[in-house]
Amino acid sequence: MAYEQLPMIMVDISDLLLDLDNYRIPMKPEDEAGALRYLFASEDALGAATSILRDGYFDNEVPIVLEDPRSSGRYLVLEGNRRVSALKALQDPELAVGQQQAVKRLLKRFAAEVPNLPTRIRVLVTPDRRTAEPHIARLHTTTSKKKWTRDQQATFYYSLLNGSTTVADIKAWYPGVRGIPGYIKRAAMRRFLGGVQFVDPSLRSYVVGNDLKMTVLERAYARPEIASALGISFSEDGLLEPVAKKPDVIGRELAEHHRQAVEYLVTEIRAKRLSTRSEAFKVDSPELEELVGHLIGTSSVPSPAPLIGSRSEPSSLSSSEAVPSSSSAAPATGTDASPQQQKHEEARSRGPNRPETKDKLDLSGLDYNNVPVNLKDRYIELRKLSLKEFPTTTAILLRSILETTVKHYLDVKKISSTGALKHVLATLGKTEAKNKALMASFRLIDSGDAQTPGSVGWFNMVAHSADKPVCKEDVHKAWKLVAPLLKRLLP
Secondary structure: OOOOOOOEEEEEHHHEEEOOOOOOOOOOOOOHHHHHHHHHHHOOHHHHHHHHHHHOOOOOOOOEEEEOOOOOOOEEEEEOHHHHHHHHHHHOHHHOOOOHHHHHHHHHHOHHHHHHOOOEEEEEEEOOHHHHHHHHHHHHHOOOOOOOOHHHHHHHHHHOOOOOOOHHHHHHHOOOOOOHHHHHHHHHHHHHHHHOOOOOHHHHHHHHOOOOOHHHHHHHHOOHHHHHHHOOOEOOOOOEOOOOOOHHHHHHOOOHHHHHHHHHHHHHHHOOOOOOOOHHHOOOOHHHHHHHHHHHOOOOOOOOOOOOOOOOOOOOOOHHHHOOOOOOOOOOOOOOOOHHHHHHHHHHHOOOOOHHHOOOOOOOOOOOOOOOHHHHHHHHHHHHOOOOOOHHHHHHHHHHHHHHHHHHHHHHOOOOOOOOHHHHHHHHHHHOOOOHHHHHHHHHHHHOOOOOOOOHHHHHHHHHOOOOOOOHHHHHHHHHHHHHHHHHHOO
């Protein structure tokens, strides 16, 4: 079917009339007010209004209109009624019957964007309904654009970075997009791998092509132990460190033992011995320990490599062969062992009674018996949670306990405290500034950055970012920071 090219003109929003025969409305309304009421009640016109205020009005899909035979200079909206309804309500919230207050709250929330709202928009003018029908059908009954893959989205957001544009800018430009640092990290890793000097040339072809499943690699570098063994780290925004260097340069300049670790990991992924469901990516699993051992060189690399992540197929090596004991094959401190090797061996040698090795937090010394029952229950739940199985849950519960305990402490002192963790801690800092003992514990939490477990920034990243990994060790570090303050706050 041939599509007729429709002329495009600029029209005042006030001159656009909603279509009472709109296909979205099952029963024809009596007037435009009825159409607008239905679109807000049943077709999420409020969501369209939110998107316009948050992201801006984009006319990549231009409304299709028909000149109103009853009123010269006015047009019936055949396509785009939701967007036009949203624009009308943003100009006059009273038009959104039943949703007036919601629209007013939106306008208040995005007050800075209100001056940028359009009063005139581009439209396509059709001579009659029949001419418009194939255009409308194509928009709503077929998929006109193939959605970008995660890799393609990652490449797009990464391409926006330059000397003047930061990740913070991109997040501000696309507030409706979740996980932009994750996209940045993904794209940076693609470029990093492109710079790695693989001994096996086929691996380079593999990592620069479409065969490498980045979701598996994401699971790998999300584990801090694995990232460390690969010699990589990321900024809070997802940029590969050092951020002053391009990712491919970082890959090209890898130390030899890190290059070998990357090559081993990519080989395992290509051979499908590692997948998104591999036990090797689970916190404190024996498979994770085995994988890290191979990566940092404390285990012998078998040939062929073992099926890491599968419990059903045993390793081709015995446990005594696969991971040398510290008394035999592992280099002692002061030898040529790498820092990663030493760190791994130290972790393996920790005694079972050290606080950082325990699977549950030690709440001894905290008297939470005289707090409100719901807060007391949270403390009881906190002490029962397994850090190995539920590190993220434990961290989020700890954040809740910290915030609620501060609020309870202030309430007892008859001090008003509202808002989230950052705000209640600010209130605490102002009201207890002369309490030196309490402030000593407070400042450690209030001043730390997002990379410091137990700081406000870290808690917020854990609670609100889809890309923030949490491990058992992080929770222990957070508890070490938070526990002294809780002890001073509890009655």
